[in-house]
Amino acid sequence: MAENTKPYVIGVDLGGTKILAGVFDEKLTCLGRAKSSTKAQRGAPAVIERVARCVQDAIDECDLTTKQIRALGLGAPGAVEPESGRVLFAPNLVWEDVPLKKELEKRLDIPVFVENDCNIQTLGVWDKELRGKPRHLVGIFIGTGIGAGLILEGKPFAGFNRTAGEIGHMILEVGGPKCGCGNRGCFEAVASRTALFRKIQAGVKDGHKTLLTDLLGGDLKDLRSGDLRKAIKRGDKFVEKVVEEAAEYIGIAVANVINLLNPEVVVLGGGLLDALEDEMLAIIIETAHDNAMQGTDKGIEIIASRLGDDAGITGGAVLARRETK
Amino acid sequence: MAENTKPYVIGVDLGGTKILAGVFDEKLTCLGRAKSSTKAQRGAPAVIERVARCVQDAIDECDLTTKQIRALGLGAPGAVEPESGRVLFAPNLVWEDVPLKKELEKRLDIPVFVENDCNIQTLGVWDKELRGKPRHLVGIFIGTGIGAGLILEGKPFAGFNRTAGEIGHMILEVGGPKCGCGNRGCFEAVASRTALFRKIQAGVKDGHKTLLTDLLGGDLKDLRSGDLRKAIKRGDKFVEKVVEEAAEYIGIAVANVINLLNPEVVVLGGGLLDALEDEMLAIIIETAHDNAMQGTDKGIEIIASRLGDDAGITGGAVLARRETK
Numbered sequence: 001m002a003e004n005t006k007p008y009v010i011g012v013d014l015g016g017t018k019i020l021a022g023v024f025d026e027k028l029t030c031l032g033r034a035k036s037s038t039k040a041q042r043g044a045p046a047v048i049e050r051v052a053r054c055v056q057d058a059i060d061e062c063d064l065t066t067k068q069i070r071a072l073g074l075g076a077p078g079a080v081e082p083e084s085g086r087v088l089f090a091p092n093l094v095w096e097d098v099p100l101k102k103e104l105e106k107r108l109d110i111p112v113f114v115e116n117d118c119n120i121q122t123l124g125v126w127d128k129e130l131r132g133k134p135r136h137l138v139g140i141f142i143g144t145g146i147g148a149g150l151i152l153e154g155k156p157f158a159g160f161n162r163t164a165g166e167i168g169h170m171i172l173e174v175g176g177p178k179c180g181c182g183n184r185g186c187f188e189a190v191a192s193r194t195a196l197f198r199k200i201q202a203g204v205k206d207g208h209k210t211l212l213t214d215l216l217g218g219d220l221k222d223l224r225s226g227d228l229r230k231a232i233k234r235g236d237k238f239v240e241k242v243v244e245e246a247a248e249y250i251g252i253a254v255a256n257v258i259n260l261l262n263p264e265v266v267v268l269g270g271g272l273l274d275a276l277e278d279e280m281l282a283i284i285i286e287t288a289h290d291n292a293m294q295g296t297d298k299g300i301e302i303i304a305s306r307l308g309d310d311a312g313i314t315g316g317a318v319l320a321r322r323e324t325k
Numbered sequence: 326m327a328e329n330t331k332p333y334v335i336g337v338d339l340g341g342t343k344i345l346a347g348v349f350d351e352k353l354t355c356l357g358r359a360k361s362s363t364k365a366q367r368g369a370p371a372v373i374e375r376v377a378r379c380v381q382d383a384i385d386e387c388d389l390t391t392k393q394i395r396a397l398g399l400g401a402p403g404a405v406e407p408e409s410g411r412v413l414f415a416p417n418l419v420w421e422d423v424p425l426k427k428e429l430e431k432r433l434d435i436p437v438f439v440e441n442d443c444n445i446q447t448l449g450v451w452d453k454e455l456r457g458k459p460r461h462l463v464g465i466f467i468g469t470g471i472g473a474g475l476i477l478e479g480k481p482f483a484g485f486n487r488t489a490g491e492i493g494h495m496i497l498e499v500g501g502p503k504c505g506c507g508n509r510g511c512f513e514a515v516a517s518r519t520a521l522f523r524k525i526q527a528g529v530k531d532g533h534k535t536l537l538t539d540l541l542g543g544d545l546k547d548l549r550s551g552d553l554r555k556a557i558k559r560g561d562k563f564v565e566k567v568v569e570e571a572a573e574y575i576g577i578a579v580a581n582v583i584n585l586l587n588p589e590v591v592v593l594g595g596g597l598l599d600a601l602e603d604e605m606l607a608i609i610i611e612t613a614h615d616n617a618m619q620g621t622d623k624g625i626e627i628i629a630s631r632l633g634d635d636a637g638i639t640g641g642a643v644l645a646r647r648e649t650k
Contacts, residue, residue: 079620089620136485148585152477159587160461163621166584171577171616173499173510183616185498252496259491260473260585262484291496291508295404295414296488 006070008062009324010055010110011124011316013117014076016040016092016144019051021058022313023069028128028321030310034058044098052107071111073319075120075312076100079163085114088162113323117312118165119156122149124315125267125305134264138257139305140167141270142250145180146188150261168192172252191249193272197223199242211236225275232279240279247280251287258292258300269305277304331395333387334649335380335435336449336641338442339401341365341417341469344376346383347638348394353453353646355635359383369423377432396436398644400445400637401425404488410439413487438648442637443490444481447474449640450592450630461588464630465492466595467575470505471513475586493517497577516574518597522548524567536561550600557604565604572605576612583617583625594630602629 008031013020015038022033034057036050051074059066078090085101087093104112115123122139126132137151146168150157158164168188169181176185177195189195201220204213211231212220231239254266266288273280285302292300307314333356338345340363347358359382361375376399384391403415410426412418429437440448447464451457462476471493475482483489493513494506501510502520514520526545529538536556537545556564575598579591591613598605610627617625632639 152482153480155478157477160589160625161587161621161623163618164585164587166587166618166621169584169618170581171497174497174501174574174577176499181618249499252499256495256581257585259494260489260582262486262489262491264485293488293491293494293506296486296491298486300485 006068008064008069009317009320010058010069010072011313011318011320012051012055012072012074013120013312013316014038014047014051014074014093015117015312016077019054020309020313021051021054022310022317023058023062023064024314024317028314028317030313032058032061033313034061038093040093044093044095045103047093048098048100048103048107052104055108066108066110069110071113071320071324072104072108073113073115073120073316073321073323074100074104075115075117075316077117079161080114080116081162082113082115082158085112087114111324113319115156115315115319116149116158116162116165118147119149119158120315120319121269121307121311122151122267122315123156123318124311124313125269125307126151127318128314129305129307130265130267136261136263137265137267138261138263139267139269140250140254140257141311142192142268142273143271144193146192146270148257152261152263167253167257170253170256172249172256187249187253191246191253193225196228196242196246196272200228200239203238203242208238210238212239225272229276229279243276243279244283247283248287250280251284252291254284254288254302255291255297258288258297262296263300265301265303267303267305269307269311271309273304274308331393333389333394334642334645335383335394335397336638336643336645337376337380337397337399338445338637338641339363339372339376339399339418340442340637341402344379345634345638346376346379347635347642348383348387348389349639349642353639353642355638357383357386358638359386363418365418369418369420370428372418373423373425373428373432377429380433391433391435394435396438396645396649397429397433398438398440398445398641398646398648399425399429400440400442400641402442404486405439405441406487407438407440407483410437412439436649438644440481440640440644441474441483441487441490443472444474444483445640445644446594446632446636447476447592447640448481448643449636449638450594450632451476452643453639454630454632455590455592459589461586462590462592463582463586463588464592464594465575465579465582466636467517467593467598468596469518471517471595473582477586477588492578492582495578495581497574497581512574512578516571516578518550521553521567521571521597525553525564528563528567533563535563537564550597554601554604568601568604569608572608573612575605576609577616579609579613579627580616580622583613583622587621588625590626590628592628592630594632594636598629599633
């Protein structure tokens with residue numbers, strides 16, 4: 001199979017709420033994409049069917065056919081066994097041991113490669129944005145939840161049970177706020193979008209004044225990350241303080257990563273960070289350097305990714321390309 | 326140089342207070358050892374001279390000569406550049422950029438290899454005690470301070486500035502007790518020997534009753550880890566509680582490591598752990614599994630090393646052997 005007859009690869013970002021598929025050329029330029037809701041509650045076979053349809057939509061959008069696609073790389077939100085392409089467990093999808101690679105290949109007739117979503121986002125940032133330069137990279141993605149991907153010695157690192165990078169449940173504050181996982185003081189419980197929204201809603205109940213209630217009503221039901229940015233820009237001191245505190249926690253988590261793993265670059269992404277980069281990044285960087293042990297953080301870069309929502313599909317495309325080189 | 330004419334290797338453990346040197350045969354059996362105080366305050370050249378003398382004492386103790394020694398591996402308490410054998414910085418020795426390998430080779434006429442002390446202890450445990458089996462191993466050493474060494478993908482991992490494994494300054498409790506590094510809530514500030522002794526001394530001042538004051542007098546000046554064990558065995562509830570709390574913090578730190586790195590084995594060592602293994606290990610294991618994210622800790626072993634004080638010299642011997650194979 002000559003490479004130039006099949007120059008295109010596909011990246012898929014399979015999340016708990018939405019599926020994103022993108023078609024990429026050899027230079028990793030995205031030619032077109034498609035989006036769909038996940039409908040996880042319908043069960044694994046239905047979700048896999050939706051992924052296949054989303055992929056076909058993206059191919060069709062680019063006026064291509066599956067015959068021109070070399071391979072597909074997919075990021076799944078959970079523990080993945082890349083060799084078999086099985087999703088071992090994915091709490092957000094309520095999946096346990098799903099043979100995703102096999103099922104998708106049957107439907108699409110394209111070679112499929114599967115990885116954990118944060119690993120694949122980190123791979124995308126590493127390869128496309130950083131040109132594969134850093135030998136050790138940690139990607140931290142802050143959205144509804146918090147996860148990380150690791151590139152060590154120039155290669156993705158997954159660990160014994162393939163769950164390395166579960167930084168969202170690193171405990172930063174023994175006895176701190178309760179986390180969805182059942183423990184207390186996890187990174188995710190103090191700095192995810194969920195944690196921030198909870199803090200703001202609790203603050204409003206306690207009588208704190210915020211412009212957000214003018215924007216959205218007293219129950220703040222449809223609160224989004226972008227609303228926090230708007231409120232801060234209009235001078236909302238309460239929201240500013242909550243966001244700054246979250247940025248400090250993120251900085252401490254970054255310091256912990258620097259102390260333990262000493263990566264060359266820490267890259268930050270995810271929906272919350274993307275929306276509030278101007279408000280958070282400088283505080284994160286300062287706090288991280290303040291809390292890293294002296295001498296360990298010399299020359300280490302802490303940056304925000306420019307890939308935004310495309311990190312997942314880009315990483316999928318990178319994986320597909322790497323596996324079929 | 327035929328291997329069988331020089332079958333012996335030397336391991337050296339260079340600490341802030343003492344130097345330990347051991348001669349090992351091909352089966353990694355220790356044939357003899359020597360010990361000396363470090364006298365760090367005399368400066369690097371004097372300390373290097375003391376290391377060389379300690380090594381010669383160990384060789385002499387075994388009725389050997391330096392001509393029969395193939396190589397020497399040394400663990401230093403700080404950041405090390407293994408290629409050049411330079412100690413980049415070592416706070417406990419007050420060293421900055423010391424060409425240790427070059428200086429020792431000049432004095433001993435044996436090839437010298439230098440690594441960070443926690444890395445070398447982990448290497449010793451991995452090779453001799455665990456027969457090199459785990460693909461991913463984290464060694465955590467709890468004594469006056471706390472440090473870790475990482476074996477990832479079957480190889481020692483050091484990171485960008487060669488300081489990976491600085492787990493003692495991982496923040497577990499934002500705003501917690503002050504640490505020697507200037508930050509608050511570091512692992513070392515809540516679970517090292519120093520932290521435990523400080524807590525006990527503060528408790529005594531606050532009027533807590535403990536058998537330790539009967540043993541050592543009211544100021545507890547000469548307190549040692551073994552005294553804590555003795556007090557607990559005699560029913561000292563205050564000391565028992567302090568030690569149990571420290572074990573819980575260690576368990577949380579182990580959970581953080583499992584979440585982030587997902588190693589196959591976590592091995593615990595160091596003076597405090599060695600002295601209080603019966604009192605601490607079960608609590609550490611239980612807390613670690615309670616706090617690791619569900620699904621991440623399956624099949625992961627958390628064990629105590631059997632090498633005790635010999636972990637450093639054994640690791641040095643392993644390094645010397647690996648480098649001259």
